[in-house]
Amino acid sequence: MTKRRSSVLRARIVAGLLGFVLLSGGCGRPGSTGSKVVWSDSDGDVQGLANLPDRPTPDLHEVMVGSKNGELVAELNLENLRKRLDYVSADGKRYGASLVDILLDVDLDPATGGAPLSLWRADTRPTRFGYEFRIAVLAGFRRQTADGGSGRTVGDMSFDSANQVKIEPIITYQIWSLGAQRFGSKNIDLTEADSARLDTELAALDNDRVRLRIPYHYLGAKSGGRVRIAYLDVQESASTESSLSEDKTLPLE
Ligand SMILES: [Ca+2]
Numbered sequence: 001m002t003k004r005r006s007s008v009l010r011a012r013i014v015a016g017l018l019g020f021v022l023l024s025g026g027c028g029r030p031g032s033t034g035s036k037v038v039w040s041d042s043d044g045d046v047q048g049l050a051n052l053p054d055r056p057t058p059d060l061h062e063v064m065v066g067s068k069n070g071e072l073v074a075e076l077n078l079e080n081l082r083k084r085l086d087y088v089s090a091d092g093k094r095y096g097a098s099l100v101d102i103l104l105d106v107d108l109d110p111a112t113g114g115a116p117l118s119l120w121r122a123d124t125r126p127t128r129f130g131y132e133f134r135i136a137v138l139a140g141f142r143r144q145t146a147d148g149g150s151g152r153t154v155g156d157m158s159f160d161s162a163n164q165v166k167i168e169p170i171i172t173y174q175i176w177s178l179g180a181q182r183f184g185s186k187n188i189d190l191t192e193a194d195s196a197r198l199d200t201e202l203a204a205l206d207n208d209r210v211r212l213r214i215p216y217h218y219l220g221a222k223s224g225g226r227v228r229i230a231y232l233d234v235q236e237s238a239s240t241e242s243s244l245s246e247d248k249t250l251p252l253e
């Protein structure tokens, strides 16, 4: 009896330790795998515009990308995002923002795919390469004018807030496929129904938090695979590799 109880106890201790080891893995350390990967981004690494010194600049603090139910799930935390979208300049303009590019190497092959156009120098390839997709995360607005017109302004664009009867802040994303050449990027074609989901059910803004869902089939990816991920902090600099994060590898669950 004593012997049996102690073997049960030993089995429980082993199971507990195994659970601890499994939980300890996959927390986003470089090269680790798990159901989600997390990066911390430096505070205060963004600069405002010299001619609009009071315009808030979103400062990325954290990026999480997970996988479940056939979708990538991304969460971004950006201080001052909501302040930026609420800001109105002295001349009545409202400003969107290009926030982050999420880069996906879906075949884990650095020899296929490419890098964002903004990182190319003349005909010199960026040193970080091999991403098949760039998910451009854009903040902006859906709006209606007094005369019944409606429109959308997202990314690094502004509009005159006069004559708008309704202005609603939104988050959306675009999917670009990246090629081996400097001008090898192209916006991928989604069905009209899928395009309509991008700034509604697949992207949500909650004050300074952004949540995205990206179905694997938009990327030609499948559950059971793995993807190499990095992000480009566009508000820090879209054109220097120093604002590109380290790579992490995520299993697609
Ligand atoms: Ca930052």
Ligand SMILES: [Ca+2]
Binding pocket: 105, 106, 107, 108, 109, 110, 111, 112, 113, 130, 131, 132
């Ligand atoms: Ca690749």
